[in-house]
Amino acid sequence: MAGNLSQAFFRNFLGNSPIWYKKTVIAFLIANPILLMSVGPVVTGWILIFEFIFTLALALKCYPLQPGGLLALEAVAIGLTSPDAVYHEVSNNLAVILLLMFMVAGIYFMKSMLLTVFTRILLGVKSKTKLALLFSLSSAFLSAFLDALTVTAVLISVCVGFYAVYHRVASGKVLHHPDDHDHSDDVSVGDTHQTDLDKFRGFLRSLLMHGAIGTALGGVCTLVGEPQNLLIADKAGWHFIEFFVHMAPITMPVLVAGLVTCLFLEKFRIFGYGDRLPDSVRLILKEFAAIEDAKRTDRERIILIIQCVVGVLLILGLAFHMAEVGLIGLMVIILLTAFNGVTDEHQIGHAFEEAMPFTALLVVFFSIVAMIHDQHLFQPIIHWVLLQDPVAQPAIFFIANGVLSAISDNVFVATVYINEVQAALQAGEITVEHFNKLAVAINTGTNIPSVATPNGQAAFLFLLTSAVAPLVRLSYGRMVLMALPYTIIMSFVGLIAVTLAL
Numbered sequence: 001m002a003g004n005l006s007q008a009f010f011r012n013f014l015g016n017s018p019i020w021y022k023k024t025v026i027a028f029l030i031a032n033p034i035l036l037m038s039v040g041p042v043v044t045g046w047i048l049i050f051e052f053i054f055t056l057a058l059a060l061k062c063y064p065l066q067p068g069g070l071l072a073l074e075a076v077a078i079g080l081t082s083p084d085a086v087y088h089e090v091s092n093n094l095a096v097i098l099l100l101m102f103m104v105a106g107i108y109f110m111k112s113m114l115l116t117v118f119t120r121i122l123l124g125v126k127s128k129t130k131l132a133l134l135f136s137l138s139s140a141f142l143s144a145f146l147d148a149l150t151v152t153a154v155l156i157s158v159c160v161g162f163y164a165v166y167h168r169v170a171s172g173k174v175l176h177h178p179d180d181h182d183h184s185d186d187v188s189v190g191d192t193h194q195t196d197l198d199k200f201r202g203f204l205r206s207l208l209m210h211g212a213i214g215t216a217l218g219g220v221c222t223l224v225g226e227p228q229n230l231l232i233a234d235k236a237g238w239h240f241i242e243f244f245v246h247m248a249p250i251t252m253p254v255l256v257a258g259l260v261t262c263l264f265l266e267k268f269r270i271f272g273y274g275d276r277l278p279d280s281v282r283l284i285l286k287e288f289a290a291i292e293d294a295k296r297t298d299r300e301r302i303i304l305i306i307q308c309v310v311g312v313l314l315i316l317g318l319a320f321h322m323a324e325v326g327l328i329g330l331m332v333i334i335l336l337t338a339f340n341g342v343t344d345e346h347q348i349g350h351a352f353e354e355a356m357p358f359t360a361l362l363v364v365f366f367s368i369v370a371m372i373h374d375q376h377l378f379q380p381i382i383h384w385v386l387l388q389d390p391v392a393q394p395a396i397f398f399i400a401n402g403v404l405s406a407i408s409d410n411v412f413v414a415t416v417y418i419n420e421v422q423a424a425l426q427a428g429e430i431t432v433e434h435f436n437k438l439a440v441a442i443n444t445g446t447n448i449p450s451v452a453t454p455n456g457q458a459a460f461l462f463l464l465t466s467a468v469a470p471l472v473r474l475s476y477g478r479m480v481l482m483a484l485p486y487t488i489i490m491s492f493v494g495l496i497a498v499t500l501a502l
Contacts, residue, residue: 017062025055025067032071033078045080045375052368056409057455060465060476064409065361072367081371089366089373093415096231097359098326103224104355106314106332107150109342112300113307114142114154115161122158123289128203128276129266132210136262139214140255144222145315148215148459149358155211156468159204163471165288166281170197202275205472208463209273209482210262213451215459217258217490220447221251224318224325226457227362228414228446235422236439239321246436249501250444250494257493261486272482306339358458365412372416382420386429393434394441394502398495401442402449405456406487410446417442437502448494452487453480 014022028051035044048071055067075081090097107114121138125131135155142151219225223233223243233243265273310332317328337348372378385396397417404413418439425435450456454464454476463469464479 014062014066021058021061025070028054029070029074032074036078036080041080041375042377045075045371045377048075048080048371049368049377052412053407056412057407059455059461063357063361065357065364068361068368069364072364072371075367075371081367081374085370085374086367089370090363093231093234093362093366095234095324095326096227097362098324099224099230099329100227100326100355100359100362101329101352102326102333103146103329104150105351106329106336107146108351109333109336109340110307110311111154111157113304113311114151115158116304118154118158119289122162122207123282123286126282128274129263132207132262132266132273133259135207136210136214136217136259139211140218140221140258143215143218143225145224145318148219148225148457149355149462151215152212152459152463155208156463156466159208160468160471162285163200163204163468166200166284167197169284170194196278196280199275199278200281201472202272203277203281204468205474205478206266206273206275206482208468208472208474209479212460212463213258213262213483213486216447216451216457217251217255219459220254220444221247222318226410226447227358228411228418229443230325231415232418232439232443235418236436240318241321246440247443250440250497253497254444254448254490254494257489258486261489265485271485272478303340307336310335362411365409365415368412369415369419373419378416378420379423382417382424383429386424390434394437395495395499397438397441398445398498401445402491405446405450406452407455409458410450410456411458414442414446417446440502441498444494444498449487449491451483451490453483 010022014025032044032048035047052068052071055062055064055071076083076086118138121134122131125134139151139155219229221244223229223238223240229243233239238246265271268274313335314328314332317323317331318325322328323331333351337343342348385393388396401413401417421430421435421438421442424430425432430438451460454460460479464474464476468474
């Protein structure tokens with residue numbers, strides 16, 4: 001009986017994660033109290049940080065909220081930090097939490113307008129090179145004013161929709177048919193369509209990667225593009241325009257470099273890019289879009305108009321800092337649901353499904369940050385950097401943040417470093433001007449090199465774990481390979497810009 005219960009417990013623990021992963025997390029939890037008694041809180045704190053980064057790096061095995069959360073709870077339980085310290089970190093970063101809770105949910109109600117925009121782009125441009133550039137530019141622009149996670153969700157929805165449409169026809173079914181169709185099953189796909197389907201997969205795969213990189217190119221530019229941007233802006237006291245101006249000397253050259261890389265990859269068809277949209281697929285998608293346009297009712301047209309108007313209000317509200325970003329997101333929710341007739345509680349609840357898991361994970365981040373503060377773990381490193389030549393310090397921060405962000409998560413890295421640099425400012429170790437330079441280096445360092453792996457950015461991880469990834473055969477390894485040229489060029493240009501501009 002006891003054996004059966006223990007087996008059931010082990011099966012339930014962390015769900016479907018691999019057995020070796022479960023055993024590793026359990027080993028962490030057992031080892032930490034022993035280490036605390038044997039080697040002290042500082043060494044144990046550092047080990048716990050690496051354990052937490054381990055959960056971030058293996059997010060595909062298990063969402064980091066559960067294993068990372070257990071580590072955070074243990075840190076509190078064994079005295080490495082306290083509930084009051086965690087609450088203090090969370091309350092200090094309320095603006096970031098409000099951003100995730102309300103802005104992402106607000107954009108959920110603008111999806112039909114965003115879907116329409118990307119659909120027009122995909123079908124209206126025949127040149128794959130121009131189309132890739134437009135996808136990258138559109139993603140960058142939208143991410144600068146909205147949120148990279150939401151823009152990625154739109155890209156996924158567009159690609160899944162188009163893939164399902166063609167897959168239905170390739171499987172010998174009628175274009176518009178009321179029955180359900182499993183577009184993940186290729187058994188019924190005819191031989192004549194298989195080649196075009198493979199090319200279509202490559203076409204969508206490259207567009208998704210260009211779009212994902214675009215969210216990073218735009219997301220680094222403004223305080224709403226990535227969660228840590230708002231945190232950095234809050235510590236530095238920058239509003240929307242100020243943030244953009246401070247970042248522009250680095251972000252604008254990187255943006256140009258990213259777009260040039262996009263054109264280069266499509267032109268020479270390397271690193272998995274360059275697949276064109278087969279003519280047979282284009283005809284089917286155009287027919288589908290025409291039917292959808294013809295079916296659109298007056299009510300649906302009004303919904304699109306309202307979404308466009310609210311989108312303009314959103315951009316104006318952010319540009320002129322009319323309120324905290326999260327509150328502007330709440331305004332978007334109220335306006336879009338009120339004027340478009342979304343009044344059912346369950347309908348509204350769906351909007352929060354994408355943002356809340358990451359919001360909870362962010363609170364876990366702050367728990368680890370509280371431990372770092374209480375044990376003063378990063379102070380020696382920060383002090384060492386601050387002893388270097390002030391001219392070289394921004395470049396050192398850019399490199400250090402970039403490497404850590406590529407293997408773990410850029411929000412976590414940025415949170416730790418900006419807090420330590422702010423502490424140095426408050427202690428009088430650096431000037432406000434130098435703090436601003438380091439803040440720019442931290443923001444660009446955590447946003448630009450982090451495109452190297454899906455671990456680095458929430459939007460990339462979201463893409464990899466989404467429904468579209470298996471459909472277009474986008475694996476972890478393939479994603480890293482396709483991001484490689486972007487990573488090298490954007491990081492190199494960013495480092496040069498940081499060195500020259502700061």
